[in-house]
Amino acid sequence: MTETRENATRRAIHDHVHERPGVHFNELTRVLDLAPGQVQYHLKRLTRADRVVAADLFGRTHYYPPEFDDWERAALALLHRETSADIVAELLAAGPLGASETAERVGIARSTCSWHVDRLSEAGVVRTERDGNRVVLALAEPERTARLLQRAEPSLPERLVDRFTRLVDSLLAE
């Protein structure tokens, strides 16, 4: 591999991480059509130079540009999930909303909704408040979340896994 080709590959990986903050390792290999070892090598160099930051979130390693803080990293990792993004978009448009009302508006089973809301509130994206005996969901930081939502574009496999769980939940739900 020539020096310039190596630089071009590293630049492509760097640019993709900046274009799609929160991208997974697998997506980098797939989209850029590179061998896993190659991506691993360049990511190691990029993270060592602080040009890319790796974060283990929700069971996977995500890669970010360095300017994203912890809250943004966790939020972006979740917004890459189509259903989480749908819930957040609904709350942005019409929130605060009751938990069951949110599930209804998004068109998902309550079990799907509560699974996603659990993670979103763990990451500090959604705040759950009690109002009598119902739970009201609201965005903790609507402006920042709206900005991040625009940058989170789920990949096709992510969308498919998400839709698969939606389907199974709705088939197996009460």
Place this chain on the structure above:
Amino acid sequence: MANGPLLIVLLALAGVAAATLLGLALAGFARRRSRPYLLVALALATLLIRVAVASAAMAGLLTDPDHHLAEHVLDVLMAALVIAAVYTARSVRRRANADTDTEREVVDDD
């Protein structure tokens, strides 16, 4: 075999589709880690095993009666796994918290 080439194409398509479905099911199970998701993944795995059995039969590794029997055993297995998934989805009960309407999944220790 007259249908040889067509059969190979169909088997290849079935293999790709079944592998994709199984991949989705395993990713779903990795996320949820619940028994119904495991059973759904196993049920979809029988589709892939069907393709493997058919390929083995085509390659002459399996006699026709054995192939026939294996396919029907897999049918029974798939139906049983889906029934089990539906059944256990019932015992992964939602407990409405006393003062909330968000539910959390609670696995019965039956």
